[in-house]
Amino acid sequence: DTGVSQDPRHKITKRGQNVTFRCDPISEHNRLYWYRQTLGQGPEFLTYFQNEAQLEKSRLLSDRFSAERPKGSFSTLEIQRTEQGDSAMYLCASSFPGTSGSYEQYFGPGTRLTVT
Amino acid sequence: AQRVTQPEKLLSVFKGAPVELKCNYSYSGSPELFWYVQYSRQRLQLLLRHISRESIKGFTADLNKGETSFHLKKPFAQEEDSAMYYCALRPFRGAQKLVFGQGTRLTINP
Numbered sequence: 001d002t003g004v005s006q007d008p009r010h011k012i013t014k015r016g017q018n019v020t021f022r023c024d025p026i027s028e029h030n031r032l033y034w035y036r037q038t039l040g041q042g043p044e045f046l047t048y049f050q051n052e053a054q055l056e057k058s059r060l061l062s063d064r065f066s067a068e069r070p071k072g073s074f075s076t077l078e079i080q081r082t083e084q085g086d087s088a089m090y091l092c093a094s095s096f097p098g099t100s101g102s103y104e105q106y107f108g109p110g111t112r113l114t115v116t
Numbered sequence: 117a118q119r120v121t122q123p124e125k126l127l128s129v130f131k132g133a134p135v136e137l138k139c140n141y142s143y144s145g146s147p148e149l150f151w152y153v154q155y156s157r158q159r160l161q162l163l164l165r166h167i168s169r170e171s172i173k174g175f176t177a178d179l180n181k182g183e184t185s186f187h188l189k190k191p192f193a194q195e196e197d198s199a200m201y202y203c204a205l206r207p208f209r210g211a212q213k214l215v216f217g218q219g220t221r222l223t224i225n226p
Contacts, residue, residue, distance in 0.1 A: 003159070031212065042120075042202050042216030043160070056212060091160070102167075105214065107160040 002026065004108035006092050012114045013082055020078045021111045025094030032075050033105060034067055035091040036060065043091055049075060082115045089113075118143045120205050120217035128223045129193050137188040137220050139177075139203030148206040149179055149186040150214070155199045163188075163201070173197070193224045 005024045013019050025032050031050050035043035046065070047057045051072035061067075064082075069075040079086055089112050093105040119142045129135055141147065151163040164172045166179040166186060177188045186203060203217040 033212065035214075040125075040218065042204070042219050043214070045213035045215070048212045058213070102165070103212070104162055104165075109159050 004092055004094050004106055006090075006108040006111050008111055009109060010112045010114075012116065015082055015084060015115055017082055018078065018080045019082060019113065020076050021090055021092075021113075023075045023077070023092030023094075023108060025073070025075070025092070026096075026106055029094035029096045029106070030072070031095045031103060032069055033093040033095070034075070034077050035093065037089040037091055037110070038087075046077075079113075082113075084115045087113055087115045118147070118205055118207055118215045120203050120215055122201075122203055122217035122220050124220050125218065126221050126223070128225060130225050131195055132192050135188075135190045135193045135197065135222065135224075137201050137203075137222065139186045139188065139217060141184050141186065141203075141205050143184075143205060143207060145208055147208065149177070150204045150206070151175070151177055151186075151188050152202040152204055152216075153199050154202070160202070195224045195226060198222060198224045 007022045033048045034046040037043045045058050046061050047067050049069040052069050064080045067077045089110040091110045092108040095103040095105045121140045123138050149166040152160050153163045154160045175190045177186050179186050200219050200221050202219045204214045
């Protein structure tokens with residue numbers, strides 16, 4: 001499978017613990033995005049990278065959240081001191097300009113986080 | 117602020133019947149509109165975008181700027197159309213984030 005991959009697929013953690021998720025984009029894609037999806041809602045934008053630069057962050061991304069893309073390839077999303085409200089599906093997507101410059105976003109399968 | 121509203125959380129139609137999934141948006145500029153689909157146990161994928169004016173899997177969607185709507189339509193539903201459908205907005209062509217609606221679960225009954 002040459003699509004976007006995410007690891008782990010499921011994570012159960014206790015409140016107060018730190019968790020880290022990984023996203024591997026499609027290899028030639030220079031842009032990478034993180035979204036969060038809670039039950040019954042559509043995905044909500046968290047942040048995006050162009051190569052290794054983090055260019056936009058949502059207000060949803062509190063101080064407990066940090067994302068990195070150190071070499072412009074894979075990315076990590078860390079949540080410190082998890083809270084029950086952090087329980088959600090965390091989606092990663094990647095894109096490249098394409099022939100039309102459309103930057104179509106290709107999504108990964110997501111990491112489902114449950115905070116107990 | 118940008119907002120996308122899908123008024124129906126659930127929609128059920130019979131095979132062969134027409135389907136219309138509603139999407140309304142609020143944004144003062146000239147956004148790009150998309151429909152994404154998620155089939156059971158699969159990842160979210162792009163179905164169509166308004167600038168392409170294309171028909172994918174028999175689905176079409178027309179952007180109505182006057183009514184700020186981008187409804188998804190198909191004249192004859194098929195069982196394999198059962199899925200979760202999300203309408204999404206990109207504020208302008210160079211923007212990166214997508215703003216999604218809550219989604220509509222479409223079920224096609226045999």
